[in-house]
Amino acid sequence: MSEPTVTESVDARGSYCPGPLMELVKTIKSAQVGDVIEILSNDEGSAKDIPVWVKKMKHELVYRKKVNDYWKIAIRKKH
C-alpha cells in the first residue's frame, strides 16, 4: 500500500525544548482537516508521547517508523 501524501513535514530533530510533540501541536492547529503532518524526531520520548497525544486528541496515526537514528511519525488531522 502506498503511503499518503504528506501535507507538511516538520524537522524537529535536535528539538529538546519545546520538543517535537509541541511542534506537532503547533502545526496541527493551523493545518486543514485531512492534512497529513510528518514529524522528524531524534527524541525517543517523543516517539512514545506523540501516539498517546494523537489518540487522546482523536486524530489518526498514519505511521511511525525509525529511519537510521531518527523517527518519522505522520498524523492525519481528523477534526
Add this chain to the structure above:
Amino acid sequence: MTKRIVVLGGGTAGTMVANKLARQLSAPIGNKEVEVTLVSNAEKHIYQPGYLYIAFNEKMPEHFVRKEKELVHRNVNLVFDDVVRIDSEANKLVSDKASYPYDYLVVATGSYPDFDSIPGLKEAAHDFYTLEGAIKLRDALASFEGGTILLTVDVPHKCPAAPLEITLMMEDYFARRGIRDRVKIVYTYPINRIHSLEPIARWAEPAFEKRNIIAETFFNLEKIDPERKVAITMDGEEHAFDLLISVPAHKGAPVILNSGIGDETGFIPTDRYTLKMEGSDNIYVIGDATNLPISKAGSTAHYQSETLVPNLISRINGISETAHYNGKVACFLENSLHDASMITFDYTHPPQPATTSELLHWFKGVYNEIYWLNVRGIM
C-alpha cells in the same frame, strides 16, 4: 564602496548583534568601509524576563526598562521607524517614510503573543508576556484573597519554562502572604505531562505534589466564556476559574507576514546551522524570528549571535564563514521566590536540570542586571 549591514529589530537579538558588530568592526566603520544600521520600532528596550518579577511585586517595572538609544554603541546608526516590508529581491527595507538598502540583512523581529488566537482570551485572561499584562497581573494577584487560579498554555510561545516558573513562584507568593490554603492553583499543559521535556517534568513533579499544585494534562484550550468565567477545552470540558492566566500562542512580526518570507504564523524558514534564511545568501535570521524547533528565549539569541556575528565579520573580510550554531540554549528555572535550577542544552545534548539551590536564584538575579552589559555586546 561601503558595505551596508542592516539589523531589523531592536530587541535582545537585534541590539546585541548590532552592538557586537559595532565593537568588532570599529576600524572599517571608522574608515567608512562598513556601515551598521539598526532599525527599531521601539524607543524603550524591555528586559522581558523581568515580567515574572513585576507580577509578584518583587521589582518595579522601570527596573527592567532602558532607553534603546542609551544601549546602542556610537558606531551603530540607530533609526526608529516602522518597517512594513522586506524587499528581498531589491535588497532593501521599506517603511512609509523611507527605505533602507542593505548588502547584508539580519532579521531580529521577534515573536508576539496573539491575544486573538482564542475567543474570549483578550477579555478574560491575564498574561505575563507583556509589560502592561505583567502590571495588571501584579495588581490582580495583590488583591486576590482566595479562589481558583487557572493557568493555560498555548503553542508556540517564548520561554517554554516560564509557565512552570510562574506557577511555582505563585505558590510561594501566596504562602508568604499567609493565604495559600485559600488559593487553588491549577496548572495545565497541552500534552501528557507537565512539561514537554521529560527531565523538566520530572524536576517539577515532586514540587507540585509537595506544594499541592494541581496539574491537568492534555489541556488544549479552545475558547473562554468571560461572563461565566469558564475555560472550554478541545474535548468540550468546562473548567471554572476566578482568575485566569494564559500564555497565548505567539506569532511572528507583522513585517514578516507582510513580506511573504515567513510561514503562515510569521516565522522565517531558517538554516539551523548557518542561520541564513532558506534560499538566501545575504539574509540572516536570529532569535524568536526563526522557525527553528528550539526555545524562543534571550539565551538562544545570545548564543546565535556568537555564530552570526563572526560569520558576518568573515564575509566583510572576504573570508569563508566557518561558525556553525549548535543549537545551544540556557534557561534558569525559578522554583519559588527564593530558589532556582537551570538547564543548558543543544541540538545533540538534552537538558538535565541542575540541583535546585538558593545560589542559582541569586545568580538569576545577578544575570537580570548583567543583561544590560550583555545586550551592549560587552560580554
